[in-house]
Amino acid sequence: MMTNKPFALGLAGAFALTATLAVAQQSDMTIGQQLEPPHLDPTSAAAGAIDSVLYSNVFEGLTRFGPDGSVGPGLAREWEISDDGLTYTFHLAEGVKFHDGTTMDSEDVKFSLDRARAEDSVNAQKALFSGIESVEATDPATVTVTLKNPDGNFLFNLAWGDAVIVAPESIENIKTTPIGTGAFMFDNWVQGDRIELTKNPEYWGEPAMLDAVTFKFISDPTAAFAAMMAEDLDVFPAFPAPENLPQFDADPRFKVLVGSTEGETILAINNKLPPLDDVRVRQAIAHAVNRHEIIDGAQFGYGTPIGTHFAPHHPDYVDLTEMSQHDPEKARTLLEEAGVSLPLQLKMTLPPPSYARRGGEIIAAQLRQVGIEAEIENVEWAQWLEATFRGYDYGLTVISHTEPLDINIYARPDYYFQYDNAEFQKLMEEVGVESDPDKRSEMFRQAQTTIAEDYVNAYLFQLPLLTVAKTGVEGLWENAPTQAADMTAVHWAE
Amino acid sequence: MLRYTLTRLLSLAISLAVASVVIFLAIEILPGDPAAFMLGVNAQEDTLAALRDQLGLNGTLWERYVSWVGGMLTGDFGTSYTYRTPVAGMIADRLWISLPLAIYALLLSTLIAFPAGIWAASRRGSAADVGVMGTTQLGVAIPNFWFAMLLVVVFAINLQWFSAGGFPGWDEGFWLSIKSLTLPAIALALPQASILARVMRSALLDTLSEDFVRTARAKGLSRRQALWRHALRNALIPVLTIIGLQFSFLLAGGIIIENVFYLPGLGRLIFQAISARDMIVVESVVMLLVFAVILVNFLVEIAYALVDPRLRHRA
Numbered sequence: 001m002m003t004n005k006p007f008a009l010g011l012a013g014a015f016a017l018t019a020t021l022a023v024a025q026q027s028d029m030t031i032g033q034q035l036e037p038p039h040l041d042p043t044s045a046a047a048g049a050i051d052s053v054l055y056s057n058v059f060e061g062l063t064r065f066g067p068d069g070s071v072g073p074g075l076a077r078e079w080e081i082s083d084d085g086l087t088y089t090f091h092l093a094e095g096v097k098f099h100d101g102t103t104m105d106s107e108d109v110k111f112s113l114d115r116a117r118a119e120d121s122v123n124a125q126k127a128l129f130s131g132i133e134s135v136e137a138t139d140p141a142t143v144t145v146t147l148k149n150p151d152g153n154f155l156f157n158l159a160w161g162d163a164v165i166v167a168p169e170s171i172e173n174i175k176t177t178p179i180g181t182g183a184f185m186f187d188n189w190v191q192g193d194r195i196e197l198t199k200n201p202e203y204w205g206e207p208a209m210l211d212a213v214t215f216k217f218i219s220d221p222t223a224a225f226a227a228m229m230a231e232d233l234d235v236f237p238a239f240p241a242p243e244n245l246p247q248f249d250a251d252p253r254f255k256v257l258v259g260s261t262e263g264e265t266i267l268a269i270n271n272k273l274p275p276l277d278d279v280r281v282r283q284a285i286a287h288a289v290n291r292h293e294i295i296d297g298a299q300f301g302y303g304t305p306i307g308t309h310f311a312p313h314h315p316d317y318v319d320l321t322e323m324s325q326h327d328p329e330k331a332r333t334l335l336e337e338a339g340v341s342l343p344l345q346l347k348m349t350l351p352p353p354s355y356a357r358r359g360g361e362i363i364a365a366q367l368r369q370v371g372i373e374a375e376i377e378n379v380e381w382a383q384w385l386e387a388t389f390r391g392y393d394y395g396l397t398v399i400s401h402t403e404p405l406d407i408n409i410y411a412r413p414d415y416y417f418q419y420d421n422a423e424f425q426k427l428m429e430e431v432g433v434e435s436d437p438d439k440r441s442e443m444f445r446q447a448q449t450t451i452a453e454d455y456v457n458a459y460l461f462q463l464p465l466l467t468v469a470k471t472g473v474e475g476l477w478e479n480a481p482t483q484a485a486d487m488t489a490v491h492w493a494e
Numbered sequence: 495m496l497r498y499t500l501t502r503l504l505s506l507a508i509s510l511a512v513a514s515v516v517i518f519l520a521i522e523i524l525p526g527d528p529a530a531f532m533l534g535v536n537a538q539e540d541t542l543a544a545l546r547d548q549l550g551l552n553g554t555l556w557e558r559y560v561s562w563v564g565g566m567l568t569g570d571f572g573t574s575y576t577y578r579t580p581v582a583g584m585i586a587d588r589l590w591i592s593l594p595l596a597i598y599a600l601l602l603s604t605l606i607a608f609p610a611g612i613w614a615a616s617r618r619g620s621a622a623d624v625g626v627m628g629t630t631q632l633g634v635a636i637p638n639f640w641f642a643m644l645l646v647v648v649f650a651i652n653l654q655w656f657s658a659g660g661f662p663g664w665d666e667g668f669w670l671s672i673k674s675l676t677l678p679a680i681a682l683a684l685p686q687a688s689i690l691a692r693v694m695r696s697a698l699l700d701t702l703s704e705d706f707v708r709t710a711r712a713k714g715l716s717r718r719q720a721l722w723r724h725a726l727r728n729a730l731i732p733v734l735t736i737i738g739l740q741f742s743f744l745l746a747g748g749i750i751i752e753n754v755f756y757l758p759g760l761g762r763l764i765f766q767a768i769s770a771r772d773m774i775v776v777e778s779v780v781m782l783l784v785f786a787v788i789l790v791n792f793l794v795e796i797a798y799a800l801v802d803p804r805l806r807h808r809a
Contacts, residue, residue: 038532038576038770046534122545124533175578190663191577191587192758192766216660218756222643223659227756230650230658352769382526382771389535403536 026492028212029473031485032224032236036192036217039175042161043116046124048402048483051161052237053195053215055484058099059164059180062090062109062143063155069262069313069404069481071159075104075181076143085150085435086133090143096204098167099185106137112165113145125162150433152440156405161482183208183488193217197487209475209491221354228254228468235469235476237485240354242300248468255471259478260313263400263463264306265355267363270395271456272418275340282455284334285396286324288370289363289458298358303461308448309407312462313479316444320452324459331370342371346395349377351384355463356398363398389416400463404482407444408432410451419456498805502795506788513784514566518559521773521780527551528575528771549575562777571778576770581778584763591661592752592759595675595682596744602683603690603740610687611694616721618699626691633688642681642754649677659755678755682748686740693736697729704728730801738794742787 035049042050042059056064064074076090096104115121117129131154133146147154157163170179178186183205184197197213216233218224221241227233228248239245248254267289275281295303304312307320335342346367350360357378364374374396379387388394401409411428413420424447431443452459465480475490529545530537546552553561565572571581614626650658656677664671701707702725710720749761756762760779767775799805 036766039578045532046537047532119540120544122533122541122548124537124541126538126541127536190661190758191584192762193661193663193756216756218659220753220756223646223754223756226643226646226651226658227660230646230654232650232657232660380526380769382524382528382531382769385530385535386526390530401535 027210028214029210029234029487029490029492030214030216030232031487032218032227032233032239033215033485034217034219034224034238034240036219037195040178040186040189040195041174042164043112043166044122044124044175051483052485053197054178054180054182054186055161055164055482056182056486056488057184057197057213058178058182058186059161059166060182061158061160061164062092063159065159065404065482065484067477067479067481067486069479071156074159075109075165079155081435085152085433086147088145088147088154089138090145092141092143093204094141096181097202098170098179098181099200100167100170100179102167102169104165104167104181105140106143107140108165108167109143110135110137111168113163115166115171116163123162125160128157128160128163150435152435153405153432159482161484184213187212206488208488210487213487213490215485231470235467235473235485235490237465237467237476238480239466239468242302242466245300245302245466245468253471255469255473257465257467257469257476257478258302259465259467259480260304260311261402261463261465261480262311262404262406262482263402264309264311264406265303265359265398265400265460265463266309267458267460268397268399268417269455269457270392270416270418271420272392273395275338275344276346276395278338278340279455280334280338281340281344282458283324284331284338284370285367285372286455286458287327287331287334288367288372289324289460290326290366291321291460292326293366294359294362295461297362298355299461299464302464302466304464305461306459308452308459309401309410309457310444310448311404314405316441316448318445318448320448321459323452324455328366328369335371343373344371345373345375347377347393348374348396348398349379349384349388349394350398351379351381353400355400359460360398363396392416392418398460402463402483407447407451410447410456417457419451419454421450421454424450498799499796502792506792509788510785513788514563514781515559517777517780517784518562521776522555522558524768524771524773526771528773531771532576551575562774566778566781572774574767574775575772576767577772577775581775584775585760585779585782588758588760588763590664591675591757592745592748592761594671595678595748595757595759596741598672598675598679599682599686599744600737600741602679603687604737606683606687607690607694610691612698612721612726614691615695615698615702616718623695626695630688630691633684634692636685638681638685639750639754641684642678642751645677645681646754659757661757675757678748678751678757681754682744682751686744690733690736690740694729694733697732698725701725701728727801731798734794734797734801738790742783742790745786746783 033052037050037053038045038047040054042054060074062074062076063071066072075093075096077093078091080089092106098104113135116123117132131147131149131151133148136144138144166174167179183200183203185200187196187198189195195215199208199211218227224236225241225244228236245256249256269276269282271277291305295301305321306312307323310317348360350356360376364376367374388397408428409415410419411425427443427447431440434440467476469476472493474493477486529542533541533545574581574584610626614623617623646658649656661674662670707720707725710724748759749765752759752761764776764779
């Protein structure tokens with residue numbers, strides 16, 4: 001009994017403590033996130049979890065993505081582009097300080113961009129910077145970037161999380177102690193559990209509205225549901241259990257936001273593997289697939305059908321879903337015309353996300369209707385990257401391409417679906433150097449149509465962003481134009 | 495006793511050496527490149543090569559094995575590929591959650607199982623015995639993750655007495671941390687307590703029917719006195735064996751419970767490290783767990799000798 005008593009007292013004390021915390025909880029917020037960042041350097045890893053925590057909150061680039069996907073000024077407040085489109089002159093914001101008190105000036109910008117494109121760079125998106133010829137720090141507040149060729153995407157590229165501005169003074173420890181210029185400062189990381197950010201009192205721009213933000217890492221969908229229901233969390237962007245959303249919707253304590261991401265979810269096809277090198281066979285697969293069944297079955301109804309590799313919310317999107325209507329009869333005819341002996345055996349690799357695992361099983365059932373036997377192989381990400389993505393050892397795979405405006409991957413003949421169309425490659429080259437917005441739009445429309453006509457892949461749906469939040473939370477991004485949980489404008493309702 | 499201890503120590507060392515080879519080979523043949531995992535789908539070939547070089551992934555299998563084992567012997571577990579922090583520190587952080595959780599669960603399980611088992615054995619065939627046997631049957635049958643979710647629904651979602659998971663860290667206060675480990679410890683302890691109570695009961699019933707207990711009764715001890723003074727100590731050997739096995743299980747096998755309660759323990763660390771192909775972390779944690787299991791077995795064998803003097807002299 002003696003040991004039980006202090007225990008009980010301690011528990012009571014702990015309850016009292018949580019109670020007081022709950023009353024004072026008006027200026028901080030706890031965010032749930034499924035994946036934990038491996039480290040905290042957005043410029044040396046592809047992990048979206050790093051950007052989700054740090055993008056815009058802690059680190060800023062010269063330009064930045066807005067909630068609608070538009071590219072606006074970041075640390076660079078203004079810029080001029082020379083007539084030949086080769087020289088960009090950026091005018092930096094005044095009085096910007098890194099969180100360690102050092103000044104952010106043009107030298108830091110030069111350092112960051114040069115580091116990203118250096119020979120020994122480990123930047124996951126190094127290609128974004130490969131068009132840079134030179135970076136000059138003209139004066140402390142001005143940076144001049146010269147490109148090798150005109151690039152209509154350059155300002156867009158600079159908005160990526162991989163292009164944020166870092167300082168040479170703090171680069172050594174960036175992986176554990178990130179020092180940026182953002183409205184929040186990194187405070188603490190309890191590995192495996194949470195990352196804490198606090199408000200930057202000396203922020204150069206519009207200050208953050210919250211005093212502190214905690215990101216908690218909960219990988220299991222059921223645990224995420226429980227943590228939200230127990231009100232341990234205030235917001236869960238990219239909520240992993242769509243089947244539970246109606247429950248939150250019906251509960252007055254919570255609200256559900258349904259937005260869009262840049263993730264085109266596709267049934268990718270190995271275009272070089274016979275008989276998939278025959279466009280008729282790929283078209284047959286596209287017609288065998290029933291998007292609505294997949295969206296209902298794997299996504300509980302959340303997701304916009306797509307007919308090409310482009311985000312439906314983008315102004316240049318063309319709706320081409322008609323070209324690959326669900327039509328098993330037509331699929332069978334096409335397979336017959338192509339002279340494929342049925343049943344056709346194909347290996348279908350499925351990476352871990354539920355859209356792939358659940359969606360893949362539905363697709364396999366649909367393909368069976370037209371005589372295609374998809375042998376499902378569930379793989380981890382590391383296996384998928386090695387065997388499917390780099391080794392081309394697959395017939396079909398389900399995957400969401402989450403990078404914004406990434407139709408140019410179809411211009412890479414060695415990309416894992418191995419689509420090799422010289423005309424398309426030329427078109428992408430042209431759009432890269434075109435800066436007239438109308439002409440660019442026209443080219444993007446053409447590109448979407450070309451890949452749909454070639455039935456490179458079967459296009460399924462745009463991955464939704466499902467956010468669950470407490471009713472009083474305001475200022476959240478409804479869509480995800482890039483992987484980010486931008487907390488700078490988030491606040492509690494009065 | 496000394497010779498007994500020394501032979502046990504020698505077999506401990508051999509087990510460890512064999513385990514290190516098996517673990518290293520099993521993990522190194524897994525397909526998947528940690529550099530490709532970290533840099534994702536848009537990485538260029540030269541970037542991947544630069545990262546592999548940074549991580550030291552270019553040596554031969556033999557070179558990497560020697561440097562891994564050599565490092566461990568000198569207390570250096572290497573640097574995690576993905577987290578880029580020393581593995582030893584990561585393991586220590588996680589151990590500060592998994593170890594207290596395992597001890598907490600084991601304490602709960604023993605505190606429930608001993609009285610329940612003894613009570614049932616001393617009243618064999620009574621309503622109490624049937625009740626304990628029935629309850630423990632249920633406890634063994636219920637999967638612990640399901641029981642964990644039930645606890646979450648009742649105590650976190652409906653009553654909101656506890657948070658649904660997570661761990662604040664020992665710096666935030668001892669009782670707050672204990673509180674956050676309470677539901678997981680109960681979920682882990684219930685099946686263990688059920689098994690242990692059943693073992694306790696049957697071991698005690700076995701010894702109660704032995705000659706020396708009858709002799710003790712014949713010399714005038716009451717049934718209860720005979721049980722406490724003579725039978726209990728002799729029934730402890732199987733119970734100790736089970737406790738040893740359970741502790742290893744609780745330490746290494748908490749992975750599911752750690753997922754349900756999103757606790758940053760060793761199980762979660764292994765899980766994350768395997769999917770990221772952070773081989774050096776996986777190898778070191780598995781090695782540590784093997785060491786822990788072997789060490790616990792060793793301690794249990796020493797404990798046998800303490801409760802049973804015959805073992806001391808035999809070896």
